[in-house]
Amino acid sequence: MDLSLFVQLLISGILIGGIYALASIGLTLIFGVMKIVNFAHGEFLMLAMYLTFWLFHYFGLDPYLSIFIVTPLLFMIGIVTYQLFIRKTIGAPILTQIFVTLGLSMVIQNLVLLFWSADFRTVSLGYASTPIVFGPYQSLNVGEILVNPPRLIAFVLAISLSLVFYLFLKYSYTGKVIRATSQDRSAALLMGINIEKFYRLTFAIGILLVGIAGALMMPIYTVHPFVGFDFVLVMFVIVVLGGMGSIVGAMIGGIFIGIVEIFSSFLISPDSKQAIYFLVFIAVLVIRPSGLFGLKGEEELAHIETID
Amino acid sequence: MRKTFIVKFLIAFLFVFFLTGQVVFAGENVWRIGTIYPLTGPNAKNGIKNFDGVKIATEMINEAGGVLGKKVVLVSADAPDPQAAASEANRLITNERITAIIGTQSSSLSMAATVVAEKNKVFYIETEGVSGLITARGFKYLFRTTFSGGMMATQMVDYIAEFLAPKLGKNAKDLRLAIIHEDGGFGTSTGKGLQARVKALGLNVVSSKSYSAKSADLSGLILKLKQAKPDILLAAQYINDSILFHRQAKELRFKTLVFGTTAGQGNPDFVKALGKDADGVLAGGIPAEISIKRLGAQPNKDAAEFIQRYKKTHRGEYPNPTSFVGFGGAWIFYKFILPNAGTLVPDKLRAAALSLDIKPGHGALNWGVKFAKPGARNAGQNLYASAGINQWQDGHLKLIYPREIATADLR
Numbered sequence: 006m007d008l009s010l011f012v013q014l015l016i017s018g019i020l021i022g023g024i025y026a027l028a029s030i031g032l033t034l035i036f037g038v039m040k041i042v043n044f045a046h047g048e049f050l051m052l053a054m055y056l057t058f059w060l061f062h063y064f065g066l067d068p069y070l071s072i073f074i075v076t077p078l079l080f081m082i083g084i085v086t087y088q089l090f091i092r093k094t095i096g097a098p099i100l101t102q103i104f105v106t107l108g109l110s111m112v113i114q115n116l117v118l119l120f121w122s123a124d125f126r127t128v129s130l131g132y133a134s135t136p137i138v139f140g141p142y143q144s145l146n147v148g149e150i151l152v153n154p155p156r157l158i159a160f161v162l163a164i165s166l167s168l169v170f171y172l173f174l175k176y177s178y179t180g181k182v183i184r185a186t187s188q189d190r191s192a193a194l195l196m197g198i199n200i201e202k203f204y205r206l207t208f209a210i211g212i213l214l215v216g217i218a219g220a221l222m223m224p225i226y227t228v229h230p231f232v233g234f235d236f237v238l239v240m241f242v243i244v245v246l247g248g249m250g251s252i253v254g255a256m257i258g259g260i261f262i263g264i265v266e267i268f269s270s271f272l273i274s275p276d277s278k279q280a281i282y283f284l285v286f287i288a289v290l291v292i293r294p295s296g297l298f299g300l301k302g303e304e305e306l307a308h309i310e311t312i313d
Numbered sequence: 314m315r316k317t318f319i320v321k322f323l324i325a326f327l328f329v330f331f332l333t334g335q336v337v338f339a340g341e342n343v344w345r346i347g348t349i350y351p352l353t354g355p356n357a358k359n360g361i362k363n364f365d366g367v368k369i370a371t372e373m374i375n376e377a378g379g380v381l382g383k384k385v386v387l388v389s390a391d392a393p394d395p396q397a398a399a400s401e402a403n404r405l406i407t408n409e410r411i412t413a414i415i416g417t418q419s420s421s422l423s424m425a426a427t428v429v430a431e432k433n434k435v436f437y438i439e440t441e442g443v444s445g446l447i448t449a450r451g452f453k454y455l456f457r458t459t460f461s462g463g464m465m466a467t468q469m470v471d472y473i474a475e476f477l478a479p480k481l482g483k484n485a486k487d488l489r490l491a492i493i494h495e496d497g498g499f500g501t502s503t504g505k506g507l508q509a510r511v512k513a514l515g516l517n518v519v520s521s522k523s524y525s526a527k528s529a530d531l532s533g534l535i536l537k538l539k540q541a542k543p544d545i546l547l548a549a550q551y552i553n554d555s556i557l558f559h560r561q562a563k564e565l566r567f568k569t570l571v572f573g574t575t576a577g578q579g580n581p582d583f584v585k586a587l588g589k590d591a592d593g594v595l596a597g598g599i600p601a602e603i604s605i606k607r608l609g610a611q612p613n614k615d616a617a618e619f620i621q622r623y624k625k626t627h628r629g630e631y632p633n634p635t636s637f638v639g640f641g642g643a644w645i646f647y648k649f650i651l652p653n654a655g656t657l658v659p660d661k662l663r664a665a666a667l668s669l670d671i672k673p674g675h676g677a678l679n680w681g682v683k684f685a686k687p688g689a690r691n692a693g694q695n696l697y698a699s700a701g702i703n704q705w706q707d708g709h710l711k712l713i714y715p716r717e718i719a720t721a722d723l724r
Contacts, residue, residue, distance in 0.1 A: 014532070017530065115353055125586070129588060134563050266530065276524050
């Protein structure tokens with residue numbers, strides 16, 4: 006394989022990894038703090054994509070501007086969903102939580118199907134399909150490298166967003182409370198933290214984050230009522246691989262899966278990529294059960310909390 | 314206490330009597346035919362459109378006085394996934410006492426539903442599932458009115474040798490062909506069909522790959538193809554992945570003549586996503602338009618009426634290709650099989666279907682009706698069905714082959 010091709014594959018892998026990571030950050034947050042497996046996460050992604058599409062369709066709003074409308078809306082949807090469905094499942098057996106979020110995902114899918122039909126909808130931006138060309142770099146013996154603008158934007162925003170969010174969790178009061186709640190629910194409660202309020206906030210932020218992902222993905226992908234299916238599996242893999250609740254883990258995990266996917270589909274065969282990244286996934290979990298960046302014992306904590 | 318119990322019991326009894334009584338009553342004066350289509354779930358888009366074709370055919374036959382004087386009533390079932398297809402087939406057969414079913418649009422759903430029908434000796438018309446496996450099982454009560462994936466693939470490859478090679482100014486054997494297909498039932502069987510025909514004609518395949526239709530990124534595949542430098546790329550894809558493929562191919566500057574199918578490239582959403590970039594792309598499969606002028610007198614009249622009715626209920630839109638085959642399947646059943654049998658008893662329907670020999674152009678659409686006999690490799694396949702070849706031209710999907718019903722020439 007010549008160097009240009011290698012670089013092109015690597016960049017493609019990193020860019021798709023950025024998209025995966027962006028979609029997974031919200032999931033890992035909810036997972037890590039609330040110990041709730043949100044099976045409806047893909048459906049919130051779908052809702053955000055639809056909102057972006059409709060804003061483009063009816064008002065001609067550029068998807069990158071619609072982020073400012075989609076994000077607050079998704080935050081509200083997150084709060085309402087928490088109040089109506091999630092609140093009652095906190096501390097409930099894990100099966101109850103699975104049924105609630107899985108049921109929610111079915112309901113959203115079929116309501117969307119009912120109201121918006123099963124059409125495959127796309128947003129076509131003139132500037133989106135013309136690649137940015139880097140190179141050629143004669144001295145490095147690398148030819149032209151093609152980069153797709155929407156993927157680059159999604160990647161750059163994913164990196165900056167997770168950085169901002171990481172700092173928010175690390176240094177702000179709210180962030181500290183969220184982390185405290187995730188580390189020890191009982192102790193946080195004893196310190197006078199209103200757990201319910203912060204759970205609601207965490208859930209809404211998780212949904213907000215997937216909302217940004219949806220808006221950024223709309224110039225690249227087609228939206229239909231079942232688009233959540235296409236991403237949710239890889240999202241769970243990334244969250245567990247990176248370590249539940251770890252933002253950095255989700256970033257690294259996403260990019261790692263992206264690179265593995267692209268190289269295996271080029272070098273071995275395109276239909277082998279899932280088998281390969283699952284093999285890698287299992288191998289990592291055998292060595293580090295809490296994931297790459299998870300706290301040791303995090304996965305057990307989730308277990309204990311759900312059985313009591 | 315006792316009195317209220319008796320009153321409640323009577324009310325319940327009357328209620329049940331009324332309900333069941335109505336069913337029995339309705340059952341005597343109409344043809345009750347089951348339908349199984351994915352009306353929700355990932356295949357809903359095409360499932361609903363195909364079912365629309367069946368519904369319009371039913372409407373037309375009923376307004377023309379029904380079949381042998383009795384109206385047709387559809388008992389509809391929704392099959393979002395193979396498990397549901399099997400359980401709904403079971404429900405139609407055991408609870409609704411249905412003996413003839415029209416379905417299923419997708420091959421994997423068809424595989425599941427037809428097993429249940431065959432086990433119960435229930436007559437089954439498959440209107441769209443094209444997989445070769447459906448008819449390869451030697452089922453006795455299963456009849457596919459539309460073309461098979463193998464027939465479609467053969468027509469596509471033949472079209473390359475006969476028309477595309479001269480158009481590209483090359484000898485067919487010098488063409489560099491590549492084949493890609495999604496790794497589900499549809500893609501795999503179509504891919505196999507393409508490979509078999511290419512091999513039979515001795516054409517040159519430079520790359521052949523399969524991939525998952527749920528992929529979020531196809532750049533690995535595209536870069537691999539780019540290295541192979543094909544003149545023509547044969548692609549058995551669904552709509553979602555075909556849009557992603559064409560978009561990423563453009564981003565990575567991979568250019569070739571793409572020859573897809575109506576499951577992907579021929580879908581109306583394809584042009585909405587790609588705009589001008591869709592122009593020139595070919596799609597084998599269901600004819601997108603039909604030039605009715607060249608059909609036989611009766612099929613011409615039926616097709617014209619179908620198109621008109623479809624437009625009336627779909628805001629003036631021209632019928633979706635999948636609605637055409639839904640209509641064709643139901644129409645063959647209502648016009649030829651059911652009147653010939655005169656009953657919904659499966660064995661009689663089967664005998665009626667096997668006795669048909671209607672030349673192409675005189676059945677429904679441009680098809681004839683002649684089913685492969687039991688014991689044949691593809692028992693139950695309508696041998697006089699045929700696929701079409703379409704091409705996007707200035708944002709419209711035009712039928713360019715077969716010539717008798719084509720609405721435009723190859724560009």
